[in-house]
Amino acid sequence: MSGSGPDRIHRWQVSPSAHRSERSYAGAMVATITSRADAARSVGPRRDAHPTAATAEVAARLHGPRRTAEIVHRSRHAVYVRDAERCLAVVARDAVAVPCGLLTTWPDLDGVRTVVLGEGQCVVDGRALRVTRYVEACVAVRPDGLTDDLPRTALLSAVATNLPGGTTAYDRLGGDDPRAVDALLGRGPGLTPLGDDVLAGWLVTRYAAGARGGQVADRVLAVASTRTTTVSATLLAHAVRGEAVPELRALVDGLGDAGTDERLSDLLRVGHTSGAGLALGVALAVRRPATVAA
Known part of the structure; x- marks a missing residue:
């Protein structure tokens, strides 16, 4: 962020509703953060609060009146709560x-x-958390396109047991065919079903290539809330905007550069099946080098 003016707006600081001054969460009107000046006013330490990091959008969701959020999933490492039909997570270090x-x-x-x-x-x-640091969640946009030789065959094999019969859906993804969503959404094991992970990896990679929106993205946003878990629907909405876990962002941002194998290995270690699904989505979205057989 060096070299930018004090009020320059960054893409990760603008919510999808940035043209409005407020957003509604669980009945509360919440100020939208659109500049560094807004950020400076909205974050800061309190003596009785533990410091935490988040995106500007997540920080904005903490405003409004106090309300108890429904816990929809909990584990040793994360607690997911529902707030206005979307999830927010509290994540261990x-x-x-x-x-x-x-x-x-x-x-x-x-x-x-x-x-x-x-x-x-x-x-x-009873332990208060307050955002004191912003983090990036969005991949870099590379409108010149993305090309890499990811091990597509191996990734297909890695998901085949838990997501059989996906070949037609994968072909449809290549044509931005919304029927791919109906074939993949909500299918497979996990808090984020494996089919959702494939879609998320594909959506994030397409966003990085400059292809925002499209029929698959529109279909995901239209039906995810009723076709998959609340946690997964939330993460898919983030994927449509190019936002993802650091391991996926690192792989997509580094496509075509040295170190792809190492970044792929890091992603494959995410979750039980999620990493493989996300990686397959990336592989399906990138162009293959002309010298490499499909």
Whole structure:
């Protein structure tokens, strides 16, 4: 962010509703952050709050009146809550940094019972969190296109057991055919079903290539809330905007550069099946080098 003026707007600081001055979450009107000046006013330490990191959009969701959020999933490493039909996560320090997350320094989140949002904070079992640092969640846009020789055959094999019969859907993705969404969404194991992971990897990579929107993206946004888990629907909405976990962003941002194998290995270690699904989505979205057989 060096070299930019004090009020320059960055893409990660603007919500999809940036043309409005406010957004509604769970019945509360929430100010939209659109500049560094807004950010400076909205974040900062409080003596009684633990510091945390998040995107500007996630930080904005902490404003409004205090409200108890419904816990929809909890584990040792993360707690997901529902707020206005979308999820927000409280994430332990060694967990995957999801784009909807408040990234804490806490070693674990065992036994969490209540999460309260509002007044600029997230209160977890009486412990307050306040955003003191912003993080990037969006891939870099490379309109010249993305090309790489990812091991597509190996990735197809890695997901075949848990996501059989996907070949036709994968072919349809290449043509931005919305029928691919109907074939993949909600299919497979996991909090984020494997078919959703494939879609997310594809959507993020397409965004990086400069292809925003499209029929697949529109279909995902239209039906995900009723066809998959709330957590996965939230992460797919982020994927449509090019936002993803750091391991996926690193792979996509580095396509065509040295170190792709190492970045792919890092992504494959995410979750039980999620990393393989995300990587396959990337492979399906990039152009193959002309000298490499498909």
